[in-house]
Amino acid sequence: MTVTDTFSTPPAVTAVKVKKRFRVKRETLIDHLILVLGALFMLFPVVLTFMTSSYDNLAFAKSGLQFGWSDQFFENYERAMFETSGFTGAIDGVSMLTNSLILGFGFAIGKIVISMMAAYAIVYFRFRFATLSFWIIFTTLLLPLEVRILPSYEVVQGLGLGNTYTGLIVPLIASATGTFFFRQFFRSVPEELVEAARIDGAGPVKFFIDILVPLSKTMIAALFIIMFVYGWNQYLWPTLITTDEGMFTLVRGIKNIIQSFTDSSSVPEFTVGFALTTITMLPPVLIVIFFQSWFVKGLTESDK
């Protein structure tokens, strides 16, 4: 190859390069466009609801959801939180928020404790009915609560647990998702750890407390987030089991409250309802956003 040859090629090379760079750029642009549209698709309904919750009721009654910001924000939220409503007048935002927190925490903690214990027994013990217990527990994965809702309701009523936190929380724990989750995780813990611990003189209780629980910290956190959100967002079961308005959670009560807001006055109080809707969404959404990595890990690990 001569010097002139090498010199004659550059124009072609640059042309190819330029073309390629342009193509890559356009492709990336389309990718971003799709993602932006997707993000807007997810955001839009919530953002509109949030914005509308700063308007007065007339604005919504006249022209629907609002894109903008008005001056009724604090008043609407104050009314949503503190104004008693419902048929008995025994309920306000604060009491529903409290109930939601009790359901969320109670469910998540109960589920984690109970399923960790069961998974520990299944993975780390040799005992006679191990296989049987395994199947008894894991058959529950087959039938969601919604399928057996009516008889479950009857059983809980029959036990006199209607309108109690126990009746609200415990039946929701009766599925094996958490146990399955911890079983998968415990099985991935190296065998040698329990062996080393046994040589170090740790019995089953010591091993559980000193080694397994600290090792499961991330998993516990991940499951806690998932279960808290799951508990907080329960609707069907609370609808059936809590008829006393003082027991309403936010998610359970919101439909009734909005109905009573919209039925009661001449101008339906939609924007106060939207304020309550925002309050209902906020805690689980914030948790999912802030503890995103744990949450994603917990969610995707459980399927392996």
Add this chain to the structure above:
Amino acid sequence: MAIVSLKALQKIYPNGFQAVHGADIEIADGEFIVLVGPSGCGKSTLLRMIAGLEEITSGDLIIGDKQVNDLDPADRDIAMVFQNYALYPHMTVYNNMAYGLRNRKNSKESIEKSVREAARLLNLEEHLDRRPSQLSGGQRQRVAMGRAIVREPALFLFDEPLSNLDAKLRNQMRIEIRKLQRQLGTTSVYVTHDQVEAMTMADRIVVLNGGNIEQIGTPDEIYHRPASVFVATFMGAPAMNLMEGKVATGGIEIDGIGLLKSDHKLDASSNVSVGVRPEKVKLTTKANGITQPFVHDFTEELGAARLVHGRLGDKPFVINLHQEDEVPTGDLYATISPDMLHLFDTATGKRLS
């Protein structure tokens, strides 16, 4: 510091699989025993039976002067180093070493003293506050050793402790472990599948195959007088050349090769396997009474030595030459001296003579 004896130890799993067929081993005080064999030979099972991590189906296990068959691992006065170290990932190096002592309710001061002492011995003093994940492979290995040492057990158990390290570190740790064991004088049982580790570290080697003990002996005995075809071919690299033949007068008659001279005292015409270590064969260009014509295929240069691959008759044959010995040109002959032949019964695989 104890005498350990295994008497007819058997392991049969609930599904009927017999992993260990009656192991008898007497281990002297302070001795370093290596269990070696291919994967699935039962060496790890045997070690875990000694540790108490695997139930003993039958037989007796005696550590010191106590029968410990049914004792918990923690009560057997042993310590174990695992292949993947099995360090507690959420504890610092200090706590990893101290955990066992705390469970034994030792006083805080005595724990501190033992851990510091072990850390000094293992060069871990600066790392006591770190987590295992912040350490290198070699350092983790040391922590695992430290955890064993602080217990001052009667018996150390090692389960392939070096197989997760790279080659260089493995050589170094091999020496360190051996030195430390000598220094402490603690009886040790060490499992490996690496024959180099077995040969270099052991006072005595136990070769296992299919749940049976093939041979127990010093590295020297194992190498020079392998008790079976299995031991002969498993120990030594490159592996021993092995040929099938029939006993004849004055030697062994091998199909397609001819008579290999040997001064045996065996019955004629019985079937034998003949083994020759590659490093015990010389190459010449002149035939004589104890040579066989050798066809040269190719040579592997190893630096300190060279492996000459070829054939005797139609049988593949390897010769391990010292670095100074060139491969001669022209017709080649392999010198196989009669006293270098290992003879085994073909049917049983056991050593003859």
Add this chain to the structure above:
Amino acid sequence: MKRAAFSSPWMPVLLLLPQVSIIFVFFYWPAFEALESSFYLQDPFGFTGTFVGFENYLTLFQNSEYLRISIFTLVFTVSVTFFSLAFGLLFAVKADKVIRGASTYKTLLMWVYAVAPPVAGILGVSLFYQGHGLITQLFGFFGHEFVIGVNYYDTGFALIAVSIWKQVPINFIFFLSGLQSVPRSIREAAMIDNRSSSGRFWTITFPLLAPTAFFLLITNITYAMFDTFGVIDVMLRSEPGNNPMTLTYKVYVDGFRGGDLGGSSAQSVILMLLVLALTIFQFRLIERRIHYT
């Protein structure tokens, strides 16, 4: 079970006791009750029951309304599953590809997971609100008067749309994590073998995502059939009337509103069988095909 498992006789019993007793009281007992009462005809007050064998089931199968609801459930399940999977996959592929802003997109596309179905229903109601809901107006612009709660098809469309919206995030999360676990070396090998990026996606990446996709398929079917209860209940404003609804919602309507315990139980049992079939299908297929590790 671990090789060196503990062998204490009473400890595992103690550990399992809470879980197993809850399961017996709140799972096996109700499931059994459902099965039993599906063979009984009960008076509205639930005091007496007459054994009627399979009559509750026969009544159901001859009921044209039940058939209509079954068909809607099928349409509903198929559309919700298909579209939420498709959107989830599309967003995941793009989010996996872009470098700038990847984590922001990820957050924005997944947070709706935390919105409760009935809350999604409220958002839906306000968007499809009669007269001046945003989407209602959009339809009006194209000349269609959208009336939710009155027009069967309009209501069905709104239910499906809201249910899809609620389900996209979880599909997105799983697809994205599936994509990110495709080994780099495989991607690089594919890059050398295939020039076209869409070709690479359909021939290499997508087959590797198959286990995830299959898991999600089942999850989405389950979601559409059961977890959309909140969406439906809120959007129908508890006034089922002639509106479209799913089989699960029908169980609730008949059992709690209509007081038809036997019929509702029979429906429950049918749903149980459906779920059981789905699960068996899932295990079969997982065993037979989609397995790479």
